[in-house]
Amino acid sequence: MTSSERAVATTENGMSRAILEISGLHHRFVHNGDSRLVLHDLSLAVRRGELVCLIGRSGCGKSTLLKIVAGFLTPAAGECRLDGHLISRPGPDRCVVFQEDALFPWLTVRENIGFGLTGRQWPRVKLDREVERFLDLVGLGEYGEHLPRTLSGGMKQRVALARVLIREPQILLMDEPFGALDAQAREEMQELLLRLVRQRQQTILFVTHDVQEAVVIADRVLLLDPGSGAIREEMQVGLDRPRDRNDVRFHACCARLHQWLRV
Amino acid sequence: MGGRAKNLAVSLLLPLATLLLWFVLSAGGLVPGYLLPSPGKVLVAGQQYIFGATGEGPYAGRFAGDLAASLARVLLGFSLAAVLGIPLGLCAGRLALVNRLVAHAVGGLRAVPGICWLPLAMIWFGIGVRTTVFLVAMAAFFPIYQNALTGAQLVAPIWFQAGAMLGISRLKGIFAILLPAAMPNIITGLRLGMGISWAYLVLGELTGVPDGLGAVIMDARMLGQTDIILVGIILIAIIGRICDRLLVGALRLCFKSARRQL
Known part of the structure; x- marks a missing residue:
């Protein structure tokens, strides 16, 4: 065979x-x-x-x-x-993690990760908690308020991973x-x-x-x-x-x- | 000297040098006073124009009224241009059909120098606010439209793909992706449009309206008051600069995409 x-x-x-x-x-x-x-x-x-x-x-x-x-x-x-x-x-x-930087440069790390959830009619608290959880999962807990341009390539890909995983x-x-x-x-x-x-x-x-x-x-x-x-x-x-x-x-x-x- | 003070000194270098040259030319008698009045004379005229009581001189105390009239015309014309230019530019930048539809019309109109509209505007609208607003809107439209179009075309396709895969509908994508991504170009267009607005304001006011900064300049020419002409020019320079800063400040205040990408 x-x-x-x-x-x-x-x-x-x-x-x-x-x-x-x-x-x-x-x-x-x-x-x-x-x-x-x-x-x-x-x-x-x-x-x-x-x-x-x-x-x-x-x-x-x-x-x-x-x-x-x-x-x-x-x-x-x-x-x-x-x-x-x-x-x-x-x-x-079917979510994609691209090779190139595909984060939204006008959004903070936290907002980028939460971007895919904006369509859901979740209460604010629940939304924030979920974003926080994924922020911690990819090890960027302290970088929530950073803009993508201030991050290294590896950190950007962590954000990219978190923003798609959050959509399950x-x-x-x-x-x-x-x-x-x-x-x-x-x-x-x-x-x-x-x-x-x-x-x-x-x-x-x-x-x-x-x-x-x-x-x-x-x-x-x-x-x-x-x-x-x-x-x-x-x-x-x-x-x-x-x-x-x-x-x-x-x-x-x-x-x-x-x-x-x-x- | 600290970096800040040094920067300030550098930025003031050219204005101060111009002032010095002006002093030398007028005070030294190289240029007669009716062509170029001395800075002192212009200062007095300006002081009277701005702060003087009505009746003290031919132009005393008129500033507030002229400023209000001119500002209203600029803002009206500029807003009209922005309200039409931004959506149309973004549409043409994203939709090939719209772009083809308007390309010749907009391109042709743009090839016409703004001043050509003056006679037509006077026939259509007569002498007054509407002619000025029309001219300002006509002139400011093109940079606003063109930059919005370029901004929309330059949005990285990968951002739309990312939006689509994250479940953002096309309609929502306009506000969540297209607008913020094109924001830097939109701002450039608005700033250029604002600058041009002041230029065409003066053109519109030269046609014989009773008030406004442009009207004062034209009026002063007929009376041979070169000092008031210079006062008007300097004031327009200062107000134009302030308007630009206010515009950028307002955009930064209203849009985080402006705040974070400028």
Whole structure:
């Protein structure tokens, strides 16, 4: 059984438990009359509570796929379903943490985190308490009144994480969220993310090109192949958590992913 | 010398140098008094214009009335321009259809120098408040509109995406995202518009209205009172500057997006 056959088998077997189902997705970019195929008959499924990493060389369409799931882009063909519902536009059941700074610069950290709750007719006290809770969860208790421009890159991504977690999305979409951070901050954020999401069984589709990052956080890693525009490889990361970056098996997983990317 | 005092000294350098040059030119007799009266003479004229009792001189004590008339015209014309320019600019900046619809009309009108409207305005509205308000609104509209449009176009798409995924409807997004994000540009447009408002106010008042700072300047010219002309010019400079500061202050007071992004 090849790994791509296995990918399909997992999808079919796990159908009942899958929260995100993508099938037969096609997408092409038209640029100056040039049409380039990015996604070609791509299918994948993410189970409830699962943390799936999508890796691939830059330009392979990982971000495009994420944007389609988020509802920012409409695919040329195929469909995405979340919990059985067809995805057609953005919604708070699918929140994104972007790579670039997407906080509102005219709002304080506290207001940014509470932004997604403004539509709810909650009493002020309840709203404040909820925002305070998430402020503490991401370790920014003292920075509530700060403006985003005064924060470091890592702190900004903490705010970005808090403002989407507070909406309790069905699936969290992360588009190389720690790609712009230095190594130290990146590891801290990976740990924070795992600490926050494991206990709440948060489903995550995480795009990265960092092999180590994928092995540290993922339950399952998928390779998106730029040539065929589909998922070509799949690996279950069977390592115990918390994962030891110096472990031999950890290195073996990384080596395998590196191998994928080289082919 | 502290940094503050130093900054103040630097900012006062140019005004003081101008004053000194003026002294030298007029007191030294290089320029005759009917062309450029001495600072002292202008000061006396200004003092009388502002604080004098009515009847003391041809212009004594008229300032308060002129200021009130001019301010009312500027504010009316400016508000009209802002009320039309900001929403239309934001719409054209976000909706390609609206932009295409108004691009030629607005672009064509803008190519017409504001002064060209004067004859038409006089035919339409006669001599008086309405002509001035029309001219001010016409002139102030374009910078306000253009900057609101640019501001709306420059809003990072990622902010709208973030808003949409956080469950903010398009309508709410106008106030929660579009307006605050475009605020720095809107403010620039309003400040430019306010400056132009004063320019066109004077133009409108030159047409023979009885009161207003522009009317005083024109009146003084016919009577050969160069000192009063200079008083008027200086007062308009000072009031224009104060209006700009007040405008920025008011915006900062009303909008936290102005407070935090300026």
